Amino acid sequence: MKLHEADARNIFERYALPVPPSRIVDSPEQAGKAAGDLGCPVVVKAQVLVGGRGKAGGVKLASSPEEAAEKAEAILGMDIKGLKVKKVLIARAVDISHEFYAGIVVDRRSRKPLMMVSPAGGIDIEEVARTSPEKILKTVIDPVWGPLPFQLRAMTAFLTDDKEVAKQIGRALSSLYRAFMGIDASLAEINPLVLSPDGKVWAIDAKINIDDNSLFRQKETASLRDESAEDASEVEARANDLSFVKLDGNIGCIVNGAGLAMATMDMIKHYGAEPANFLDIGGSSNPQKVMTALRIILRDRNVKSILINIFGGITRCDDVASGIVSANDELGIDIPIVVRLTGTNEEKGKEILSGTVLTPAASMDDGVRMAIEAGGG
Amino acid sequence: MSILVDKSTRLVVQGITGRDGAFHAGQMLAYGTKVVGGVTPGKGGGKTDDGVPIFDSMMDAVEETGANASVIYVPASFASDAICEAADAGVGLVVCITEGIPVNDMVRILPYVRERGTVLIGPNSPGIISPGKAKVGIMPGHIHIEGPVGVVSRSGTLTYEIVDHLSKNGIGQSTCIGIGGDPVVGTNLLDALDYFADDAETEAVVLIGEIGGSDEEDAADKFKNGYPKKIAAFIAGRTAPPGKRMGHAGAIVTGGTGTAAEKIEAFEAAGIEVARTPAGIVEAVSRIME
Numbered sequence: 001m002k003l004h005e006a007d008a009r010n011i012f013e014r015y016a017l018p019v020p021p022s023r024i025v026d027s028p029e030q031a032g033k034a035a036g037d038l039g040c041p042v043v044v045k046a047q048v049l050v051g052g053r054g055k056a057g058g059v060k061l062a063s064s065p066e067e068a069a070e071k072a073e074a075i076l077g078m079d080i081k082g083l084k085v086k087k088v089l090i091a092r093a094v095d096i097s098h099e100f101y102a103g104i105v106v107d108r109r110s111r112k113p114l115m116m117v118s119p120a121g122g123i124d125i126e127e128v129a130r131t132s133p134e135k136i137l138k139t140v141i142d143p144v145w146g147p148l149p150f151q152l153r154a155m156t157a158f159l160t161d162d163k164e165v166a167k168q169i170g171r172a173l174s175s176l177y178r179a180f181m182g183i184d185a186s187l188a189e190i191n192p193l194v195l196s197p198d199g200k201v202w203a204i205d206a207k208i209n210i211d212d213n214s215l216f217r218q219k220e221t222a223s224l225r226d227e228s229a230e231d232a233s234e235v236e237a238r239a240n241d242l243s244f245v246k247l248d249g250n251i252g253c254i255v256n257g258a259g260l261a262m263a264t265m266d267m268i269k270h271y272g273a274e275p276a277n278f279l280d281i282g283g284s285s286n287p288q289k290v291m292t293a294l295r296i297i298l299r300d301r302n303v304k305s306i307l308i309n310i311f312g313g314i315t316r317c318d319d320v321a322s323g324i325v326s327a328n329d330e331l332g333i334d335i336p337i338v339v340r341l342t343g344t345n346e347e348k349g350k351e352i353l354s355g356t357v358l359t360p361a362a363s364m365d366d367g368v369r370m371a372i373e374a375g376g377g
Numbered sequence: 378m379s380i381l382v383d384k385s386t387r388l389v390v391q392g393i394t395g396r397d398g399a400f401h402a403g404q405m406l407a408y409g410t411k412v413v414g415g416v417t418p419g420k421g422g423g424k425t426d427d428g429v430p431i432f433d434s435m436m437d438a439v440e441e442t443g444a445n446a447s448v449i450y451v452p453a454s455f456a457s458d459a460i461c462e463a464a465d466a467g468v469g470l471v472v473c474i475t476e477g478i479p480v481n482d483m484v485r486i487l488p489y490v491r492e493r494g495t496v497l498i499g500p501n502s503p504g505i506i507s508p509g510k511a512k513v514g515i516m517p518g519h520i521h522i523e524g525p526v527g528v529v530s531r532s533g534t535l536t537y538e539i540v541d542h543l544s545k546n547g548i549g550q551s552t553c554i555g556i557g558g559d560p561v562v563g564t565n566l567l568d569a570l571d572y573f574a575d576d577a578e579t580e581a582v583v584l585i586g587e588i589g590g591s592d593e594e595d596a597a598d599k600f601k602n603g604y605p606k607k608i609a610a611f612i613a614g615r616t617a618p619p620g621k622r623m624g625h626a627g628a629i630v631t632g633g634t635g636t637a638a639e640k641i642e643a644f645e646a647a648g649i650e651v652a653r654t655p656a657g658i659v660e661a662v663s664r665i666m667e
Contacts, residue, residue: 106480106481106484106560106561108560108561108590108591108592108627109590109591109595111483111484111487111561111565112484113484126632126633129632143481143484143485143488144485144488181481184479184480184481186480211479211480211481211626212622212626213453213477213478213479213480213559213626214479214480214481216453216454216477217454217479243622243623243624245617245618245621245623247616247618255534256534257532257533257534257535257624258532258558258587258623258624258625258628259530259531259532259533259534259535259536259558259585259587259613259624259625259628260532260533260534260535260538260613261623261624262535262587262588262613262614262616262617262623262624262628263535263538263611263613263654263655265616265617266613266614266615266616266637266654267654267655268616269615269616270653270654275616278617278621278623278624280624283515311534311537311538311541312517313515313516313517313520313534313537342538342541343517343537344517363656364538364655364656365654365656
């Protein structure tokens, strides 16, 4: 789950990171007032859940409340990479003599948190990783201890020779780690972490992604989700315990199991067509879920046919077939639906489908080919 | 031989009184697995309908039954504790079916589990089966037949799809291990490959990978440096868009890395055949077994 910069900054502040004061506003008047209260110059920053806000013109300096209001007016309502700017952050500006990068992710290889620091802050860290990887220091952190003092010494030495600056950065890195673990983040990033001419270190941007699996115990953070930034169908799917990702093609698919669902999409492409979506219906043969899945897919006008690909295993094919038939009856679907059922009671399942407009497929390959043909090739 | 589970497996079902635990305990028993006990804290003292004794704790269960493995059907909010309890009771092998365990929990549990000499499979795993010997998990036993091919996969139903093709073509399996769909798991692809490398009964290994992480690329390095068994592979997610979680918590392309294309390229560079469709695995395996 992605957090807006404003929410991430609040979290960082709670964990004692040096974040310049700021306020979130949604009108030019409020922006002007905030700028007056905080003290200019300020930065006006679009609050949208994508990177590259600066490049898109969504981050502007303002040296007076009037200018802050002007910039806010220009930025509010802007479309940045498909997302509309509804709020802006007004933050006290800081003079910058150097920009660093600091971030934490879980490293899958070592199965531990990984802290990354770089003296090349303020730019896309993936770009730095590609073009000058030697500018990034990666440190695996022991989850029992957090970053140990000797590790903090190594990381700060990588960034600066100045003892006072090193102390501040070291404190910031410790705080960043505690925030990462405390809020169950999958990513926590300060880019840039800056040094001011007066020798102070500030975190002037904040990015946090929360591990979706932890939301049940991070209820306060979970309430910060911005559903308007997500595809409405994906939101509805999640609310109904379905995994759904919209794609651009016209062959819809409903599958039980994420790996099989990906393989189904891949096979559709392999046989020359384009999948309309990824949809994992999970392990249950519950008719309600089938209904919701069909309804979500049918909202997409591009969909010309649907493949339901079920490897039953313990899930019973006759149950699934009954569920599909009643869902189809209730929704009155007028595009071809191909159903592949393999597993327990598959013969009974096929019997239930015979005599309906649902077309049975004997295998996954057959199912994909038939769905493509039924969709107009 | 098979790996990790066989006729000597004595299994405790954690969460045996819950809906999934109860159902799958019965299924595993029907397959012939020695299910010797179940644990649900607070419900100890009785027996299930199949006559399996229920205990309040893993320690009690292990003491009474001499169990050497456990399987966990416990909700995500309690599963981390269940894993630690099993490791602490000294079972040696813990298979966690549960999906939805916070990643940072897994990061903290792994050293705990390792210190106690426990092998953890999962979480978010369909389990592990050695056909004809023991089934520890939710997979349909009847699609598996005994044979010389080991299967390691990050997926559930995709594994069944591929195993079904193999079995229908007379290619049997030594052990099928579902390592799970999460980003941090107890036994990863490399660990599983090491187990198969040491197994005399396994002649070839089918590796079913997907987008996200770098396990497959690391495996390709292993193959380049001389792996003792033949390999065929299938990688799911060629059509997955970047940055989106495709069902599994671990199935996500981040920062441009972890794509199916990269994984396939890494395998092909190591001389490993990657099937284009699940059914294509049969041909790939037949070729390498010649």
